[in-house]
Amino acid sequence: MQKHNFSAGPCVLPKEVLQKASESVLNFNNDNLSLLEISHRSKPFVDVMENARALALELLGLEGKGYKALFLQGGASMQFLMVAQNLLEKRAAYLNTGTWANNAVKEARIFDDILEVASSKDANYNYIPKGYDIPEDHDYFHCTSNNTIFGTQMKTFPNSPIPMVCDMSSDIFSRSLDFSQFDLIYAGAQKNMGPAGTTLVVVKEDILGKVSRKIPSMLDYKVHIGKGSMFNTPPVFPIYVSMLTMQWLKDLGGIAAIEKENEKKARLIYSEIDLNPLFKGFAAKEDRSDMNATFSLINDDLKETFETMVQEAGINGLNGHRSVGGYRASMYNALTLDSVKVLVEVMSELEHKA
Amino acid sequence: MQKHNFSAGPCVLPKEVLQKASESVLNFNNDNLSLLEISHRSKPFVDVMENARALALELLGLEGKGYKALFLQGGASMQFLMVAQNLLEKRAAYLNTGTWANNAVKEARIFDDILEVASSKDANYNYIPKGYDIPEDHDYFHCTSNNTIFGTQMKTFPNSPIPMVCDMSSDIFSRSLDFSQFDLIYAGAQKNMGPAGTTLVVVKEDILGKVSRKIPSMLDYKVHIGKGSMFNTPPVFPIYVSMLTMQWLKDLGGIAAIEKENEKKARLIYSEIDLNPLFKGFAAKEDRSDMNATFSLINDDLKETFETMVQEAGINGLNGHRSVGGYRASMYNALTLDSVKVLVEVMSELEHKA
Ligand SMILES: Cc1ncc(COP(=O)(O)O)c(C=O)c1O
Ligand SMILES: Cc1ncc(COP(=O)(O)O)c(C=O)c1O
Ligand SMILES: [Mg+2]
Ligand SMILES: [Mg+2]
Ligand SMILES: [Mg+2]
Ligand SMILES: [Mg+2]
Numbered sequence: 012m013q014k015h016n017f018s019a020g021p022c023v024l025p026k027e028v029l030q031k032a033s034e035s036v037l038n039f040n041n042d043n044l045s046l047l048e049i050s051h052r053s054k055p056f057v058d059v060m061e062n063a064r065a066l067a068l069e070l071l072g073l074e075g076k077g078y079k080a081l082f083l084q085g086g087a088s089m090q091f092l093m094v095a096q097n098l099l100e101k102r103a104a105y106l107n108t109g110t111w112a113n114n115a116v117k118e119a120r121i122f123d124d125i126l127e128v129a130s131s132k133d134a135n136y137n138y139i140p141k142g143y144d145i146p147e148d149h150d151y152f153h154c155t156s157n158n159t160i161f162g163t164q165m166k167t168f169p170n171s172p173i174p175m176v177c178d179m180s181s182d183i184f185s186r187s188l189d190f191s192q193f194d195l196i197y198a199g200a201q202k203n204m205g206p207a208g209t210t211l212v213v214v215k216e217d218i219l220g221k222v223s224r225k226i227p228s229m230l231d232y233k234v235h236i237g238k239g240s241m242f243n244t245p246p247v248f249p250i251y252v253s254m255l256t257m258q259w260l261k262d263l264g265g266i267a268a269i270e271k272e273n274e275k276k277a278r279l280i281y282s283e284i285d286l287n288p289l290f291k292g293f294a295a296k297e298d299r300s301d302m303n304a305t306f307s308l309i310n311d312d313l314k315e316t317f318e319t320m321v322q323e324a325g326i327n328g329l330n331g332h333r334s335v336g337g338y339r340a341s342m343y344n345a346l347t348l349d350s351v352k353v354l355v356e357v358m359s360e361l362e363h364k365a
Numbered sequence: 366m367q368k369h370n371f372s373a374g375p376c377v378l379p380k381e382v383l384q385k386a387s388e389s390v391l392n393f394n395n396d397n398l399s400l401l402e403i404s405h406r407s408k409p410f411v412d413v414m415e416n417a418r419a420l421a422l423e424l425l426g427l428e429g430k431g432y433k434a435l436f437l438q439g440g441a442s443m444q445f446l447m448v449a450q451n452l453l454e455k456r457a458a459y460l461n462t463g464t465w466a467n468n469a470v471k472e473a474r475i476f477d478d479i480l481e482v483a484s485s486k487d488a489n490y491n492y493i494p495k496g497y498d499i500p501e502d503h504d505y506f507h508c509t510s511n512n513t514i515f516g517t518q519m520k521t522f523p524n525s526p527i528p529m530v531c532d533m534s535s536d537i538f539s540r541s542l543d544f545s546q547f548d549l550i551y552a553g554a555q556k557n558m559g560p561a562g563t564t565l566v567v568v569k570e571d572i573l574g575k576v577s578r579k580i581p582s583m584l585d586y587k588v589h590i591g592k593g594s595m596f597n598t599p600p601v602f603p604i605y606v607s608m609l610t611m612q613w614l615k616d617l618g619g620i621a622a623i624e625k626e627n628e629k630k631a632r633l634i635y636s637e638i639d640l641n642p643l644f645k646g647f648a649a650k651e652d653r654s655d656m657n658a659t660f661s662l663i664n665d666d667l668k669e670t671f672e673t674m675v676q677e678a679g680i681n682g683l684n685g686h687r688s689v690g691g692y693r694a695s696m697y698n699a700l701t702l703d704s705v706k707v708l709v710e711v712m713s714e715l716e717h718k719a
Contacts, residue, residue, distance in 0.1 A: 014397050018404050021601060029390055029399050036387035043368050045383050047560040047606065050372050050682060084438035084562065085583060088597035092581045121581050201598055206401040208438065208562045208600030227446045227475050229439060243442040244555055246562030247375060248602055252401065328404060 015350035018328030019159055019303060019341040020181065020202040028255045028345075035251060046251055051244050059247075060240060063254035067211055070257060070265055071190040081212040081232070081240045082250045087180045087199035088114065090210060094153065094176055094195065095119035096230050100222045104128045104149045104173070108165075109136040109158040110334060111178060119153075122224075128152070135335070136161040138295035147172045151194070151218075157182035159202075160332040162305030162339060163298040168192060174218045182302050183211065184260060185344055186270045194218045202302070203344045205253030208246045260344065269344050276342045276351045277301040283355045287362050289313060293335055307337025313365060320357050329354075369704035372682030373513055373657060373695040374535065374556040382609045382699075389605060400605055405598050413601075414594060417608035421565055424611060424619055425544040435566040435586065435594045436604045441534045441553035442468065444564060448507065448530055448549065449473035450584050454576045458482045458503045458527070462519075463490040463512040464688060465532060473507075476578075482506070489689070490515040492649035501526045505548070505572075511536035513556075514686040516659030516693060517652040522546060528572045536656050537565065538614060539698055540624045548572045556656070557698045559607030562600045614698065623698050630696045630705045631655040637709045641716050643667060647689055661691025667719060674711050683708075 016023040039046035040055045049056055060082070067080040083089070091114055095103065102123055105116045107130035116125050126149060129140035136158060145152045151174040157164045159181040168175065174194035183198035190196065194215045201207040212232065219233050228234045228242065235242050260269060281299060284292045284306045293305035308314060321329055331337040340354060370377040393400035394409045403410055414436070421434040437443070445468055449457065456477055459470045461484035470479050480503060483494035490512060499506045505528040511518045513535040522529065528548035537552035544550065548569045555561040566586065573587050582588045582596065589596050614623060635653060638646045638660045647659035662668060675683055685691040694708060 012397060016398060016402055018402065021402060021405060021598070023402050024399065029401065032401070033387045033390035036383055036390060043366060044370060044681065045378065047383065047386070048370055048372065048375060048377050051375060051561060084440065084443070084600070086438065086597045089438070089583050092583055118581055118583070121579050199598060206602050207405060207598045208603055225475050227472055229443050229446055229472070243440045244375070244553060244561045246438070246600060246603065248560050249562055249600065327398065 012325045015324065015326045015353050016328055016346065017326060017340045017342070017350070017354070019332070019339060020199070020343075021207050022202055022328070022341055022343050023345045024205070024252070024256060025259045025345045028252060028259055031255055032248075032252045047248060051241065051247055056247060059251050059254055060245065063250055063257065064240060066254060066257040066261060067213060070184055070260060071196070071213060073190055073213060076191055077215050077217060078213050079216055079236045081214070081235050082209045082245060082253065083212055083235060083240070084209065084246055086207070086210055087111070087178060087197060090178070090197040090212065091115040091118035093230050093232065094197070095122050096224070096226055097219060097222065097232050098151050098174070098176070098195070099123055100150050102126060102149050104145055104152045106140065106143070106152070106154040107132060108139055108155050108163060109161045111159065111180070112155040115153055115155070115178060136163065137293055139163050139165050139298040143169075145169055145171050145173060149173055151176050154178070157300050157302050159303055160334055162294045162300045162303045162335075164300035164302065166298070182300070184257070184266055184269070185273050185302060187266050200249055200253050205256050206249050208249035209253060211253070256345075272348060273301045273342065273344065276346065276348055277304065279348070279351050279355055280304045280340055280342070283358050287358055289362050289365060290358060293337065302341060302343060304340045304342065305331060305335050305337065306340075307331070313361065316364070317357075317361050320361060324353050324357050326354055326357070366679045369678065369680045369707050370682055370700065371680060371694045371696070371704070371708070373686070373693060374553075374697075375561050376556055376682070376695055376697050377699045378559070378606070378610060379613045379699045382606060382613055385609055386606045401602060405595065405601055410601060411595075413605050413608055414599065417604055417611065418594060420608060420611040420615060421567060424538055424614060425550070425567060427544055427567060430545055431569050431571060432567050433570055433590045435568070435589050436563045436599060436607065437566055437589060437594070438563065438600055440561075440564055441465070441532060441551060444532070444551040444566065445469040445472035447584050447586065448505075448551070449476050450578070450580055451573060451576065451586050452505050452528065452530070452549070453477055454504050456480060456503050458499055458506045460494065460497070460506070460508040461486060462493055462509050462517060463515045465513065465534070466509040469507055469509070469532060490517065491647055493517050493519050493652040497523075499523055499525050499527060503527055505530050508532070511654050511656050513657055513695075514688055516648045516654045516657045516689075518654035518656065520652070536654070538611070538620055538623070539627050539656060541620050554603055554607050559610050560603050562603035563607060565607070610699075626702060627655045627696065627698065630700065630702055631658065633702070633705050633709055634658045634694055634696070637712050641712055643716050643719060644712060647691065656695060656697060658694045658696065659685060659689055659691065660694075661685070667715065670718070671711075671715050674715060678707050678711050680708055680711065
């Protein structure tokens with residue numbers, strides 16, 4: 012049975028990418044060796060790494076603007092630490108829009124006290140705070156572009172007087188933005204980019220090298236840049252599959268093309284949530300995420316019926332995170348409009364049944 | 366053409382493991398979803414993680430002895446840092462047997478001065494120092510069981526009066542040892558365990574929690590243990606393939622069975638190196654590694670002929686590391702005796718030609 016995979020991450024990847032990835036495990040580059048067996052210093056893999064780094068900058072429109080792309084290990088959670096370790100000298104400013112933003116603050120606090128410029132904790136993070144000030148005398152401002160758990164998304168970004176760092180784990184490559192307004196972007200691969208096991212970091216080189224602490228090699232962006240993202244053995248397979256996914260996106264027409272699809276999918280699910288009297292949305296309308304739609308049944312008696320119908324339709328990964336409850340439809344780049352149509356049909360069928 | 370893959374890592378993996386890994390990328394668990402697409406919190410993947418952790422302890426004979434197994438990101442190089450961060454309070458003692466041992470010292474020096482108990486740097490690390498003292502008032506003793514680059518291997522381990530930490534990246538699961546003499550073992554997956562992108566850490570829990578510094582979450586063994594090695598999204602595919610490889614080894618008869626094969630392979634290559642007048646070995650005989658045989662041509666004029674013959678035989682990855690030069694035959698668990706026979710035949714053919 013065909014699956015419709017609404018999982019929040021790891022999540023759906025393009026079919027042709029999976030096909031090619033599967034083949035590469037048996038025979039890479041037609042060389043009778045598996046991608047998993049070749050040296051990371053061999054030309055075929057160095058080419059993969061260089062291609063992946065170039066594609067990331069190209070898709071974001073950041074070529075020739077002083078940025079470097081790295082594919083590191085450790086997940087986005089390791090970036091919570093590395094950002095502070097590399098950039099925090101005196102004090103940093105963070106916007107608190109949910110669980111992940113909070114975790115980023117928590118890791119940075121190991122080095123110093125952190126200023127929370129604003130928070131939406133008062134309403135269980137169902138909106139994005141606005142109208143806050145970012146103090147000029149801080150080292151950097153950190154925000155989370157898309158809050159995977161709560162289904163909110165920053166539609167605009169502040170005009171920051173200090174370097175702006177953004178966790179884009181759950182909406183990288185999904186919408187057009189002026190990415191040059193950010194000085195450091197990071198994203199775990201396992202939503203819009205590839206399998207779990209690598210993290211993209213795009214950093215403007217001139218913000219580095221300004222802290223006085225000694226940075227361990229593995230946590231030092233400058234060390235990784237100096238070694239072309241190969242300071243030590245990189246996670247070969249996750250990087251290769253990320254490269255394939257970025258190539259797939261480029262061939263589709265890049266971010267501008269996928270953004271249109273993502274908008275269609277979001278419009279479809281949110282209009283069903285709003286018009287269907289059985290469901291209600293969680294996030295404030297103006298801050299709704301195009302990636303993760305959070306919603307719930309108004310009447311919990313329908314829970315079992317709905318979930319059975321969902322399962323029978325081949326829909327996977329729809330459960331909400333425990334911090335919010337209800338449902339979460341994650342609609343990353345590789346999820347088709349058809350999958351959203353299947354979900355919306357189930358929701359509307361439930362209305363007619365009930 | 367069939368390849369004989371002597372690469373130092375990433376390296377050869379069992380054919381049936383690659384076959385199953387390739388299938389899982391398209392359809393995992395017969396569920397019409399890719400392994401790369403499912404949530405790491407879903408039961409099928411949690412089972413993989415738990416199975417992998419259990420297999421590691423079982424293969425090492427460390428079940429029920431107070432050890433925990435973790436599959437982390439960052440490579441062995443990240444362990445150079447994490448070991449010191451979690452265990453170094455006052456001073457630690459390191460044995461310097463080569464490049465990787467040195468790099469481990471370098472990262473630990475960020476926290477404090479390090480005592481080098483002995484070093485074989487005087488002879489470009491072609492032997493393992495013996496007869497050194499390990500001071501009782503240090504926090505731990507760190508050694509490298511197999512020196513991938515130089516082709517030396519510790520055949521015995523000191524009776525350490527303090528916790529013993531061992532980098533087993535290049536000989537884990539290859540030979541029978543009393544693994545309970547170690548308090549912490551780590552190994553990057555990409556030699557004897559699986560693809561690049563995860564690192565096995567096996568740690569005796571009672572050595573943890575004794576340092577006074579605040580440890581960042583991602584670098585804290587206790588945090589990872591508390592979360593069952595799922596503090597954040599784990600590298601799903603590298604862990605799955607590592608689990609398959611450990612299962613393959615268990616089915617073969619475990620470490621005791623593979624050790625016999627590894628000894629046969631090592632005996633074959635070293636006797637050719639010794640008996641063939643065209644070649645000489647690099648490492649001191651008593652310290653020769655069963656995993657990585659380092660050797661060179663006595664007469665460099667034969668270089669081109671030899672390398673052409675090597676290539677025509679389908680042999681891959683035989684170049685030595687630049688620190689040693691010459692050749693390095695890495696003969697990890699999944700390399701067959703037949704592949705070593707092919708190499709030895711080429712070497713002996715060269716003798717008859719010359
Ligand atoms: C926005 C955001 N940041 C950070 C993370 C943590 O990522 P990782 O598990 O790779 O550490 C997640 C995970 O879902 C996320 O959605
Ligand atoms: C013995 C040893 N330790 C550490 C490393 C570094 O491993 P990684 O590249 O995973 O950081 C290597 C790599 O070959 C190694 O052979
Ligand atoms: Mg969140
Ligand atoms: Mg409604
Ligand atoms: Mg070495
Ligand atoms: Mg000889």
